[in-house]
Amino acid sequence: MPFVIAALLLVGALCALDLVLTLGVIKRLRDQGALLAELGSGTPALAVGEEVGAFTATTVDGVPIGRDDLNDDTLVAFFSPTCGPCRKKLPAFVAHARTLPGGRDAVLATVVGTPEAAAAFTEALAPVARVVVEEADGPVGAAFNATAYPTVLRVAPAADGRVLVTADQVDLGRVPQAAA
Template sequence: MTLVLVAALVLVGLLCSLDLLLTVGVIKRLREHTELLSRKGEATPSLATGEEVGAFSATSVDGEAVTDTMIDTETVVAFFSTTCGPCKEKLPKFVEYARSVPGGRGRVLATVIGEPGETAPMVEALRPVARVTTEDASGAMGEAFKVMAYPVVLKVNRTTDGRLLVMADRVDVDRPAVAPV
């Protein structure tokens, strides 16, 4: 009887070890797939780093002209949509990030995509920290930056030869633009 009990206990131990080994393998594989899927979901929502920004001309909600030619130093450019859940979640973090951008409001450009009556809450949140434009999904700003998904936060700058390029296509808005002194 004792011998049967010991054999059964060893068998159960081996089965549990095998199960644990398989579970660890499945968890590792799930992590790899999650990483692949997250990269695929973020694939080119707009121009990538190093790509040239197209020409654009718009008017801010405050009546200021906003054109590609006026950008002469590093500028943060963001696109938010009124129908985008992640945009609504990211907006407060972006506003906090924009407050820390050197040069202030003049170095931050935000575009809100949506129907005129629906853009007001986002515009009001962005207005103190950015020059804000509004447009529909086929507007000049979106076309110039080839925006296909929202939210998008980029850094752009003019090169020595005068071209306006995307310097960073994935800006981490969870950290300040500059480290506090």
């Protein structure tokens, strides 16, 4: 009988230890998931030097826009209302866009989602950017091959007229310099 009691206590202690370790692993996995969500997918749509594809879309103001409307130096961003990192990056993007020479014409923001879901993003972006709302497979996203959110790029026309990505890691904390 004492042997059975000792074995039962040993099995109970092992089960309690296993439970504590399992809860620790679950907590670490949740922490890792939160860190990954903060980082976002991180891969920009197009790399520096790649050409932007042709597209036509309509802004929320009802103005048609296409690749040829991306002037000398344009800041381009893709946001999704369902993306946690997008909500965190939005205020910094708006503050950065507000300081750009050229105003709204120097910024194109695409919000990927339904107009209803994108309303808060559209309201925040409209004063500083030309805003397009489209589904995930929309023409602007396809032209930039954008599948990761948030994505912030800088584009400009090359000497031969092609519109190329000039920066795929835009520092939103840096105040842009006015063109000389």
